Structure formats: C-alpha cells, structure tokens
Amino acid sequence: MIEFMIHLQGDGNIPLYEQIYESIRKNISDGKVSQGEKLPSTRFMAKYLQVSRSTVELAYEQLLSEGYIESQPCRGYYVCDIADLYELQEKSLYPKENLEQEEIDSKETKYLDFTADGIDYKHFPFNIWRKIHKNLLLDDRDEILLSGDGQGEYGLRNAIAKYLYQARGVKCEPDDIVIGAGNEYLLILLSQLLGEKKHVLMENPTYLQAYRTFENIGYQVSCVSVEEEGGIPLEKIRQVAPNLLYLMPSHQFPLGGVMPLKRRLELLKWATEDEGRFLIEDDHDSEYRYKGKPIPSLQGIDSHGKVIYLGTFSKSIAPSLRVSYMVLPKDLKKVYEERCAFYSTTVSRLSQDVLRVFLEEGHFGRHLNKMRGIYRNKHDKLVSVLKKYPWVKKIHGDNAGLHLLVEIETTMEENEIVEKARECGMKLEGLSAYEVMEQKGECFPTILLGYGNPSEEEIEQGMELLNQILTAQK
Amino acid sequence: MIEFMIHLQGDGNIPLYEQIYESIRKNISDGKVSQGEKLPSTRFMAKYLQVSRSTVELAYEQLLSEGYIESQPCRGYYVCDIADLYELQEKSLYPKENLEQEEIDSKETKYLDFTADGIDYKHFPFNIWRKIHKNLLLDDRDEILLSGDGQGEYGLRNAIAKYLYQARGVKCEPDDIVIGAGNEYLLILLSQLLGEKKHVLMENPTYLQAYRTFENIGYQVSCVSVEEEGGIPLEKIRQVAPNLLYLMPSHQFPLGGVMPLKRRLELLKWATEDEGRFLIEDDHDSEYRYKGKPIPSLQGIDSHGKVIYLGTFSKSIAPSLRVSYMVLPKDLKKVYEERCAFYSTTVSRLSQDVLRVFLEEGHFGRHLNKMRGIYRNKHDKLVSVLKKYPWVKKIHGDNAGLHLLVEIETTMEENEIVEKARECGMKLEGLSAYEVMEQKGECFPTILLGYGNPSEEEIEQGMELLNQILTAQK
Numbered sequence: 001m002i003e004f005m006i007h008l009q010g011d012g013n014i015p016l017y018e019q020i021y022e023s024i025r026k027n028i029s030d031g032k033v034s035q036g037e038k039l040p041s042t043r044f045m046a047k048y049l050q051v052s053r054s055t056v057e058l059a060y061e062q063l064l065s066e067g068y069i070e071s072q073p074c075r076g077y078y079v080c081d082i083a084d085l086y087e088l089q090e091k092s093l094y095p096k097e098n099l100e101q102e103e104i105d106s107k108e109t110k111y112l113d114f115t116a117d118g119i120d121y122k123h124f125p126f127n128i129w130r131k132i133h134k135n136l137l138l139d140d141r142d143e144i145l146l147s148g149d150g151q152g153e154y155g156l157r158n159a160i161a162k163y164l165y166q167a168r169g170v171k172c173e174p175d176d177i178v179i180g181a182g183n184e185y186l187l188i189l190l191s192q193l194l195g196e197k198k199h200v201l202m203e204n205p206t207y208l209q210a211y212r213t214f215e216n217i218g219y220q221v222s223c224v225s226v227e228e229e230g231g232i233p234l235e236k237i238r239q240v241a242p243n244l245l246y247l248m249p250s251h252q253f254p255l256g257g258v259m260p261l262k263r264r265l266e267l268l269k270w271a272t273e274d275e276g277r278f279l280i281e282d283d284h285d286s287e288y289r290y291k292g293k294p295i296p297s298l299q300g301i302d303s304h305g306k307v308i309y310l311g312t313f314s315k316s317i318a319p320s321l322r323v324s325y326m327v328l329p330k331d332l333k334k335v336y337e338e339r340c341a342f343y344s345t346t347v348s349r350l351s352q353d354v355l356r357v358f359l360e361e362g363h364f365g366r367h368l369n370k371m372r373g374i375y376r377n378k379h380d381k382l383v384s385v386l387k388k389y390p391w392v393k394k395i396h397g398d399n400a401g402l403h404l405l406v407e408i409e410t411t412m413e414e415n416e417i418v419e420k421a422r423e424c425g426m427k428l429e430g431l432s433a434y435e436v437m438e439q440k441g442e443c444f445p446t447i448l449l450g451y452g453n454p455s456e457e458e459i460e461q462g463m464e465l466l467n468q469i470l471t472a473q474k
Numbered sequence: 475m476i477e478f479m480i481h482l483q484g485d486g487n488i489p490l491y492e493q494i495y496e497s498i499r500k501n502i503s504d505g506k507v508s509q510g511e512k513l514p515s516t517r518f519m520a521k522y523l524q525v526s527r528s529t530v531e532l533a534y535e536q537l538l539s540e541g542y543i544e545s546q547p548c549r550g551y552y553v554c555d556i557a558d559l560y561e562l563q564e565k566s567l568y569p570k571e572n573l574e575q576e577e578i579d580s581k582e583t584k585y586l587d588f589t590a591d592g593i594d595y596k597h598f599p600f601n602i603w604r605k606i607h608k609n610l611l612l613d614d615r616d617e618i619l620l621s622g623d624g625q626g627e628y629g630l631r632n633a634i635a636k637y638l639y640q641a642r643g644v645k646c647e648p649d650d651i652v653i654g655a656g657n658e659y660l661l662i663l664l665s666q667l668l669g670e671k672k673h674v675l676m677e678n679p680t681y682l683q684a685y686r687t688f689e690n691i692g693y694q695v696s697c698v699s700v701e702e703e704g705g706i707p708l709e710k711i712r713q714v715a716p717n718l719l720y721l722m723p724s725h726q727f728p729l730g731g732v733m734p735l736k737r738r739l740e741l742l743k744w745a746t747e748d749e750g751r752f753l754i755e756d757d758h759d760s761e762y763r764y765k766g767k768p769i770p771s772l773q774g775i776d777s778h779g780k781v782i783y784l785g786t787f788s789k790s791i792a793p794s795l796r797v798s799y800m801v802l803p804k805d806l807k808k809v810y811e812e813r814c815a816f817y818s819t820t821v822s823r824l825s826q827d828v829l830r831v832f833l834e835e836g837h838f839g840r841h842l843n844k845m846r847g848i849y850r851n852k853h854d855k856l857v858s859v860l861k862k863y864p865w866v867k868k869i870h871g872d873n874a875g876l877h878l879l880v881e882i883e884t885t886m887e888e889n890e891i892v893e894k895a896r897e898c899g900m901k902l903e904g905l906s907a908y909e910v911m912e913q914k915g916e917c918f919p920t921i922l923l924g925y926g927n928p929s930e931e932e933i934e935q936g937m938e939l940l941n942q943i944l945t946a947q948k
Contacts, residue, residue, distance in 0.1 A: 015628065015648075121616040130611045137604045142595040147793035154489065174489070181655045181796075181820035188662060192690045212816050216666045319621035320823035322655075342686050346655035346820050349794035 008049060016051050020059035028068050028079055039069060039077040041423070074424045074468060112462045114421075114428040116254060116403040118453030119315055123374055125367055132357045136350060144350055150343050151336075152179025152325070153352045159359035160311075160325055168283060169296030170309055172327045178336065179325050181346035183282065183310055184213045186326045189343075190308060191217040193328070193335045194244070194278070201242035203232060205434035207253050210246060210282065219244075223436040230257040234266050245271075245279045250286040250295045254434045254448055256397020256405065264298050271306035278329075280308045285315045287368055290376040291399040305329030313355065315402065315452075316368060323347055323355060375402060378451040378459060385463045391470045393444055402452035405431060407444045410470050414445035420469045426462050480523060490525050494533035502542050502553055513543060513551040515897070548898045548942065586936045588895075588902040590728060590877040592927030593789055597848055599841055606831045610824060622823050624815055626653025626799070630826045633833035634785075634799055642757060643770030644783055646801045652810065653799050655820035657756065657784055658687045660800045663817075664782060665691040667802070667809045668718070668752065675716035677706060679908035681727050684720060684756065693718075697910045704731040708740050719745075719753045724760040724769045728908045728922055730871020730879065738772055745780035752803075754782045759789045761842055764850040765873040779803030787829065789876065789926075790842060797821055797829060849876060852925040852933060859937045860923075865944045867918055876926035879905060881918045884944050888919035894943045900936050 006023040008016055027033050039045075042060060046053040060077060063069045069077045136144055151157070157174035164170035180186040187210060191198070200214050204223040214221045222240045224232045230252065237245070245267060249259035271277040281298045289295070299309040309327035317323075328336060345352075358364050379398065386392045386406060396405040408417070414430035421428050431446035432438070451459060480497040482490055501507050513519075516534060520527040534551060537543045543551045610618055625631070631648035638644035654660040661684060665672070674688050678697035688695045696714045698706045704726065711719070719741060723733035745751040755772045763769070773783040783801035802810060819826075832838050853872065860866045860880060870879040882891070888904035895902050905920035906912070925933060 117621075119619075121619050124616075124619055126611060126613045130608065133607050133611060134604060137600060137607060139600045142598075145593075145595045145598055145792040145794050147591075147788075181659075181822075182818050184817050185655075185659065185820055196692060209816060209818075216813060218670060314621075318619040319818075320619050322818070322820060322822045339690060342683060343658050344656050344683075344793075344796070346659055346796060348655075348796045348822065348825050351822050351825065 006049060008051070017055045017058035017062070020045075020049065020051075020056060021062045024059065024063060025068055028063075033079055035079055035081045037079045038075075039079070041076060043419075071425050073465060074420065074472070076423055111422075112426040112458050112465070113453040114426060114449050114451070114462055115453070116429060116448045116450040117315075117319070118450045119319065119402065120371065120374055120378075120452055121318075122455070123370065124318065125363065128358070128363050129354070132354050133350070136353050136357070144353065146349065147344060148349050148352070150341055150345050152177065152345055152347065153349070153356065156352045156356040156359075157325075159356050163359060163364070164297075164309075164311070164327070168286065168311075169300035170327060171300055172309075176327050176330070176333055177325050178328060179323065179345060179347050179352065181322045181324070182314075183284075183312055183324045184209060185346055186310060186324055187213045187280075188217060189340060190280075190326065191219070192340055193332050198244055198276075199240075199242040200244040200246055200280075201232070201237060201240050202246045202436070203248070203252060204436050205254055205431060206246070206436065207248075207282070207284075208434060208436070211436055214246070221436075226252060226255055226257060231259040231263045231267070233263075234270060237267075237270060243274075243276050243278070246282065247279060247298070248282050248284060249298045250283055251289075251400050252397075253282075253284060253401075254397070254403070254405065254431065256401060256403075258295055258400075259298075261301075264301065268298070268302055268304070268306060272304045277306065278308055278332075279306055280310065282310045284310075284312060285401045287316045288372055288375050288402060289400045290372070290379055299327060302329075305331055308332065316364075316371075317355075317358075321351065321355070323351060375452065378454070378456055379404070381456045382449060382451045382459050382463070385460055389463070389467055389470075391467070396446075403448050403450035405446050405448055407446045408470065409444055412445065412470065414447070417445055417447060417466075417469065421466060424465050424469060426465055428466075482523060482525070491529045491532035491536070494519075494523065494525075494530060495536045498533065498537060499542055502537075507553055509553055509555045511553045512549075513553070515550060517893075545899055547939065548894065548946070550897060585896075586900040586932050586939070587927040588900060588923050588925070588936055589927075590903065590922045590924040591789075591793070592924045593793065593876065594845065594848055594852075594926055595792075596929070597844065598792065599837065602832070602837050603828070606828050607824070610827050610831070618823055618827065620823065621818060622826075624817050624819050625810075626651065626819055626821065627823070627826045627830065630830040630833075631799075633830050637833060637838070638771075638783075638785070638801070642760065642785075643774035644801060645774055646783075650801050650804070650807055651799050652802060653797065653819060653821050653826065655796045655798070656788075657758075657786055657798045658683060659820055660784060660798055661687045661754075662691060663814060664754070664800065664806075665693070666814055667806050672718055672750075673714075673716040674718040674720055674754075675706070675711060675714050676720045676910070677722070677726060678910050679728055679905060680720070680910065681722075681756070681758075682908060682910070685910055688720070695910075700726060700729055700731060705733040705737045705741070707737075708744060711741075711744060717748075717750050717752070720756065721753060721772070722756050722758060723772045724757055725763075725875050726871075727756075727758060727875075728871070728877070728879065728905065730875060730877075732769055732874075733772075735775075738775065742772070742776055742778070742780060746778045751780065752782055752806075753780055754784065756784045758784075758786060759875045761790045762846055762849050762876060763874045764846070764853055773801060776803075779805055782806065790838075790845075791829075791832075795825065795829070797825060849926065852928070852930055853878070855930045856923060856925045856933050856937070859934055863937070863941055863944075865941075870920075877922050877924040879920050879922055881920045882944065883918055886919065886944065888921070891919055891921060891940075891943065895940060898939050898943065900939055902940075 006020060008019050042053055042056045045056045064071060068080060070080050071077055154174055156179060157177040160177055161172050161174045164172060180189060199220040201222045201224060202211060203226045211221060222242060224236045227233060249264060267279055271279050283297055297309060299307040312324040313321050383395065383398060386395060391409050392406055393409040394407040398404040414432055418428060418430050429448045431448060454462060480494060482493050516527055516530040519530045538545060542554055544554050545551055628648055630653060631651040634651055635646050635648045638646060654663060673694040675696045675698060676685055677700045685695060696716060698710045701707060723738060741753055745753050757771055771783060773781040786798040787795050857869065857872060860869060865883050866880055867883040868881040872878040888906055892902060892904050903922045905922060928936060
C-alpha cells in the first residue's frame with residue numbers, strides 16, 4: 001500500500017477534504033505513486049489523519065470523479081493510469097459546487113445507495129416545479145417577500161389539512177397545523193409547549209434523530225423493544241411510567257411493523273388517564289403502501305386530544321425541501337398561541353407558496369401516484385431478486401415505505417457486511433445502527449435495504465455485489 | 475353606529491375573519507345596513523366577538539378592498555354605496571390568496587406602514603431572483619433535492635464568511651458558521667450548545683422576539699436600561715451577574731445607539747473572566763448606515779472566542795426568506811459537532827443555493843448599494859419633513875438602519891397616538907412596545923418611525939396625517 005505525506009492545515013481557509021484531495025492528486029500527477037497502487041482504506045486514512053471518515057470519502061470521491069483513482073469492487077481504491085488525463089481541470093473557487101457537477105458527469109463512480117432514507121430523484125417533476133416558481137416570482141407579487149404567518153401560511157395549512165383528512169384520516173382544521181423546517185425543529189418547538197422535565201418512551205430500534213433531539217431537549221428518554229406484533233405492550237409502558245410516547249404506528253421505522261388497532265386503543269386509553277400524557281405520532285412515510293389498504297392514522301381515532309401528529313414532505317417530495325408539519329390537539333394549540341405564536345415561521349414564503357400550489361393544483365396527488373408505482377416496481381424487483389439467494393433467511397417490513405429488512409444467514413458480522421459493501425461502492429446500513437440499546441437474542445445480521453434511490457437495474461447489480469460479498473466469505 | 479348579528483362557528487372549517495367578512499358583506503349587500511353608516515371600531519368588534527383584533531382587521535381589509543366599506547381618515551370605517559358594485563366577486567377556495575391579489579389591486583386601501591421592521595419591496599430584484607431559480611431548477615440538478623449539510627451548504631457558508639469579513643470585520647471560517655431559519659431558531663439551537671440554566675442580561679428596550687425566546691428556552695432573563703452613551707455599564711453587569719449578554723453593539727434596537735469601543739473592550743474583558751460567559755452579538759441591520767464610517771463588529775475585536783455573532787438576510791433581502799446565520803467561537807463549534815451536527819438544516823437547499831449565487835455573482839453587493847441609496851433618500855426625506863413640525867421635540871437613532879425615533883411634545887399618551895394613527899390608516903409603534911420593563915423619568919411619548927416600507931411620497935403623506943392627529947388634539 002502506498003503512503004502519502006499529508007499535512008493538514010486547521011485554519012479552515014481550505015476545507016479538509018480538499019487538502020486531502022489536493023495532496024493525493026499532487027502525488028499522483030507528480031508521478032510519486034504509480035499506476036495500480038492501492039490507496040489506504042477510508043477508515044485507515046481517517047484514523048491516520050484524525051479526521052472524519054466522510055471527509056476522506058469526499059476527497060476520494062473527488063479523485064474518483066476526476067479519474068485519478070478507480071474503485072475495484074470488493075478490493076478498494078487504486079491509482080489510475082493518468083497518461084490519458086490530458087487536461088487537468090482547474091479547481092473553481094467553489095469546490096463543492098464543482099464536485100457536484102463532476103458527480104453528475106460521472107455517474108458510474110457514484111455509490112449505489114441502498115440507505116433507508118434514499119428517494120428517487122430521477123422522476124422529480126422539475127418542469128412543474130419550475131413553472132410554479134416562475135409564476136410565483138412575478139414582479140408585482142410583493143407578498144412573496146412579506147414575513148407572513150408564524151404558524152405557516154393559511155393556504156398551505158388548509159391544503160395540508162385537506163390532504164391529511166383524505167389520505168390519512170387525520171381530523172384537523174388548518175388552525176391546528178404548525179408548519180416547520182423539519183421534524184427535529186418541530187419536536188423542539190413541541191417541547192416548549194409540553195414544558196420541561198418530561199419523560200418520553202420510544203420504541204427500540206427507532207429514528208435516532210428523534211432520540212437525540214429528545215436528549216438535547218433535556219427530556220428523560222427510555223426505550224422498550226418493539227414486539228413482533230407491533231408496538232410496545234401496555235404493561236411495559238406502565239413499568240416505565242413516561243408522560244410521552246413517540247410512535248410510528250402506521251409504519252414503524254426501521255422495522256416496518258404496523259400497530260394493531262387493539263394496541264392503538266390501549267395506548268389512547270392510557271393517555272387519557274393523565275392530563276400530561278400525549279402520544280407523538282410520527283407518520284413519516286405512510287404515503288407508500290403497496291399491498292392491502294392504507295392504514296389510517298392514530299390521530300384519526302383519538303377523540304380526547306391526546307395525539308400530536310407529525311408529517312413531512314421529505315419522502316413524498318424531497319428531503320431538501322425542509323417542510324414538515326405538526327397537528328396539535330386543541331389544548332396544546334392554546335399553549336402555542338400563548339407561548340410560541342410570536343415565533344416567525346421557519347419555512348420561506350416561497351417554499352410555502354410553491355408547495356401550496358403543488359397541492360392545490362393536484363400535482364402532489366399525481367406525483368404520489370406516479371411514485372407509488374415506481375417504488376412498487378422497485379420493491380417487487382428487490383423482493384424477487386432476493387428470493388434467488390440462499391443467504392436470505394427472512395424478509396421483514398416489506399410492502400410499504402421505501403426500505404425492507406433482510407435477515408442474513410452468514411458467519412459475517414453485521415458491520416462487516418456494511419463495511420465490505422461500502423468498499424464495493426454500495427451504501428447500506430445494518431439494523432443495529434438504529435438500536436438505542438442492543439437487542440437480545442438476535443441470531444443473524446439484519447440489513448436495511450432502501451430501494452428508493454437505486455434503479456431496478458442498480459437493485460439487481462447491488463444484490464449481485466452483496467451476494468459476492470456474502471459467498472466469498474463462506 | 476350599526477349593529478351586526480354575527481355568529482361565529484369555531485369548528486375551523488371557515489376561517490374566523492372570513493365569517494366576519496361574510497356576515498358584514500351579506501348585511502350590506504342585502505341592504506340591511508345603508509350607505510354612510512359607521513362600522514364599529516376594530517377594537518370594539520374584536521372585544522365583542524372575542525377574537526383577536528388582527529382577525530377583525532383582516533375582515534375589514536377584505537371589505538375595504540372589495541369596496542363594501544371605506545376608511546375615512548381619523549374617523550373610522552363607513553358603509554359604501556354599493557349600487558356601483560355591479561359584480562360581486564365569487565369567493566375562491568383560497569381566501570387568503572384572493573385577498574392578497576385584491577390588496578395589490580387596490581393599493582389605496584392599504585395601511586401606510588411605518589413599523590420598524592418594514593422594508594422596501596418595490597425595488598426587489600425579481601428578475602435576477604427568477605433567473606437564479608430557473609438556472610438552479612434544471613432537470614438534471616439532482617443535488618437540489620438531496621438533504622445536504624446540516625450546518626448549511628459549504629458554498630453558502632463560504633460566501634457569507636467572505637461577506638462578513640469584508641463588510642463587518644467578522645473573522646471567521648466557513649466552518650464556524652451555522653445557517654438557520656431565523657434568529658429565534660438559532661437562539662434555541664445555541665441554548666443546546668450553552669446548556670441549561672443560563673442567566674442572560676438584555677438591554678432595555680430590546681428585541682422582544684429574542685427576549686421571549688430566551689424565556690421559552692427556560693433561561694433567567696434580566697434587563698438593564700441602555701445608557702445614553704450606548705450599552706450597559708460594567709458595574710450593572712457585575713450586580714446582575716449573568717452568564718450571557720445579548721447585545722446589538724453596532725446599532726441598538728430600537729434606540730439606534732452605537733456602543734463605544736471602550737465599553738466593547740470592557741465587556742470582552744468581563745467575558746474572559748469566566749469560562750461560561752459569552753456575548754451574543756445580534757448584528758441585525760448594520761448593512762444600512764448613511765453617515766460616517768461603518769462600525770465593525772464586536773466579534774472582529776474578540777480574540778478569546780467570547781462572541782457569538784448573529785446575522786440575517788431579513789432586512790438586507792427580505793423577511794420571508796428565513797435565512798439567518800450564527801458564527802460560533804471554536805469551543806462552541808466543537809460542542810455543536812458533538813451534540814447538534816446530526817440536526818438537518820432548517821433552510822431548503824434551493825434557498826441556500828439561490829442565496830449563494832446571489833452573493834457569489836455580486837448581486838448582493840449591488841443590491842445593498844442600491845437599497846442603501848434608496849433608504850438614505852427616504853431617511854433624509856423623513857428627517858426633513860419632521861423638521862417642519864413644532865411637536866417634534868427630538869429625533870434619535872437616525873442615520874442608520876431603517877427607522878428612527880421621534881420624541882413628541884404633546885399631551886397625548888403614546889398608545890393614544892399609535893391608536894389614532896391606525897384608525898387613520900397608518901401603522902406605527904411606540905417605544906414602550908419594546909420595553910421589557912417601564913423606563914423611569916420619561917416625559918414625552920416616543921414613536922418609532924420606520925421608513926423602509928413607505929415611498930417618499932407616502933412619508934410626506936403619513937407625517938401630515940400624524941400632524942393632523944397631534945394638532946387636532948391641542
């Protein structure tokens with residue numbers, strides 16, 4: 001393996017990844033390392049340079065995209081023959097921007113993305129999106145510049161209320177909805193309504209972002225393992241004695257379970273036993289269901305104002321949009337009015353208006369239908385491909401959302417599989433990455449396979465790679 | 475005065491303001507009230523219906539814009555002759571949207587806006603803004619959909635760092651900057667870095683939004699009156715013994731004072747005396763200065779990492795943009811990395827990229843120069859108009875920002891003036907609206923006059939109205 005002398009400057013004038021990129025690039029273009037030599041792994045390099053692994057990855061990706069190095073499946077990164085690189089590109093002032101362009105130009109060097117939060121970007125309705133922006137940015141539309149309603153624009157809240165009622169059975173008025181820039185912000189805002197010193201119970205495994213947000217808020221956070229039939233049993237809740245439950249009843253993340261009606265009613269009843277108890281329903285990706293009837297929200301069967309409903313457009317439109325919403329029970333809405341109505345909105349007026357038009361004009365419904373079809377095909381492809389392989393012990397959490405879980409019969413460790421996959425140019429995650437506490441009695445590694453991002457072809461490719469990794473080991 | 479029977483339905487299906495609008499409209503169009511009758515004041519109506527005053531105002535504005543009622547300066551609202559209204563508009567599903575369009579169509583019924591946070595919307599560079607959006611929304615720019623950097627995109631942070639260094643003498647690297655959707659969000663985020671149970675000292679009067687945010691965070695908040703020469707004296711700070719100072723040293727809001735260098739150095743020294751002490755510098759509108767040299771930031775003379783610098787594009791571009799930024803000292807940046815780096819950004823990728831291009835391509839600099847000229851002219855016009863009137867006792871806080879203060883020699887109370895002005899179709903605020911605690915020894919009412927929004931002609935008009943109000947009283 002080759003060695004590089006890399007001196008990093010910590011003064012921040014040049015981003016770290018660019019310094020690493022530049023050192024290696026210079027070594028290669030100066031001929032100090034020769035074609036075919038293997039680069040240190042990103043893990044080793046990160047440890048050696050005392051930087052984060054993603055910094056090294058960014059540097060390697062840049063080298064890859066510019067053709068200095070190449071990735072050999074399951075082996076690592078190797079120095080290319082640069083004699084062919086007759087034109088070394090000039091670095092622009094804005095490296096990130098540049099990098100992105102390169103990434104687009106050379107898609108073959110991109111990772112196959114099987115992470116659970118990947119979505120399909122190829123079918124985004126750019127045309128409609130552009131047209132709506134154009135119409136809203138006309139010269140005389142001053143209102144697009146005004147600060148607007150702190151709770152979110154009435155029109156958007158109205159459109160969301162209608163959608164939620166039709167699609168999710170959520171019973172709410174526009175007045176109950178608070179728009180915010182992402183679920184984490186909304187949870188922080190919610191904590192200002194609920195007050196300090198709360199004790200929240202979460203399912204294990206769960207969304208770590210929410211877990212960490214609650215920790216930062218200063219809440220006591222407990223976790224209980226999710227049961228096979230979905231949700232947390234009532235007796236365990238009574239043992240832990242929290243004020244708040246954070247739940248994903250329609251599609252538990254990451255396990256994909258659906259909470260049965262009986263358990264939902266139990267939890268609602270539990271919540272009514274004390275004034276300070278609430279259920280936080282995070283309905284993160286229930287737009288996508290490929291089999292059976294859609295499952296109405298927990299909020300829809302609550303008649304005591306005990307459910308705080310959270311939703312987002314991150315999966316249904318794009319994560320970069322940063323628009324989420326929270327439906328508050330009347331009592332909490334009153335507290336919001338008193339304590340938090342003075343806050344300015346966290347979503348720009350333009351984003352809100354674009355989204356409102358997208359919903360009102362029916363584009364959102366059509367987009368969801370289209371994407372549901374695309375995701376269903378990807379889902380079916382992934383399931384059918386997986387069925388070919390003998391190492392697939394069990395598939396969980398399929399038929400909904402944008403990922404499934406695969407229990408793998410292998411002697412390899414879960415993180416070893418993840419690691420190997422990454423070296424082969426494939427991003428995926430193990431179930432343990434979402435565990436707040438370790439699960440007992442697990443026999444086999446379980447991998448999350450997100451099919452939102454890859455094409456059907458890439459799904460086949462990726463699973464073949466995974467097969468090579470798992471069979472090479474035997 | 476006429477009386478209406480208005481039954482409000484609280485089920486939220488129809489917004490309250492629309493119900494009020496509809497009741498009155500129906501009474502008028504059915505001929506139940508006749509031309510020339512006076513409507514109850516918005517204050518009376520709000521009390522009577524048990525709704526907020528802004529709800530009634532919205533209803534009245536809608537009636538005004540549709541020609542059912544008219545506003546007679548200093549007298550109130552009267553029913554119009556509707557025989558001329560040969561076409562009653564059909565209400566759309568989206569009343570707010572509709573209302574806005576109406577508002578644009580009938581500018582003569584709009585309030586003259588002299589509030590301190592008004593900005594000029596007529597000179598917004600819609601053309602450039604549209605073009606940048608269009609270029610960024612091209613079909614193959616997938617990256618505009620990706621979730622991106624939680625801290626904010628590197629490119630935007632880089633552009634902001636350069637701007638801050640050149641324009642405000644702020645010494646920072648892109649890595650020290652955290653982008654967020656507004657100052658209030660950033661203060662909440664900051665509290666997660668600083669930890670619980672802090673004691674913050676603010677100037678009185680001050681930004682109430684920040685005051686209320688600190689209260690909601692659970693901080694102990696103390697206030698000390700700002701002195702004539704700018705800032706809070708050191709001995710008072712020692713008395714109160716806070717951990718944090720919230721300051722606006724370059725242009726105190728709302729008084730407009732500038733903190734002298736000697737006091738700045740004193741405060742910096744105070745902060746270094748204890749590890750947990752920090753100065754929060756809110757540099758809210760220092761882009762606009764019409765006389766003398768620009769005043770460099772407090773952050774720029776801090777060499778001990780004691781200043782947290784906050785800035786926003788709300789005044790320099792538009793409040794609806796919802797983009798602010800915070801420059802963290804290295805130590806706090808480390809805490810951010812550990813505790814908060816997992817948070818997704820609160821600003822959409824598109825907003826960030828548009829802003830980056832706006833800065834990088836020099837549009838922002840040109841826009842600021844243009845607006846500085848426009849605001850200077852408005853400022854000069856307002857000052858010269860004010861000099862005509864004998865009731866102007868003193869003008870404070872001029873020559874910078876977007877508002878000034880006028881001390882008025884009158885027997886009227888401050889809120890009486892504000893009230894009367896509103897009835898005459900003019901929005902302005904009294905100084906006491908920004909006081910956390912009442913100031914002692916005040917003799918005369920002091921009014922804030924924002925000149926960001928009104929045109930020079932409207933400034934003349936508005937001041938003539940104010941003159942009528944004040945002289946009618948004598």
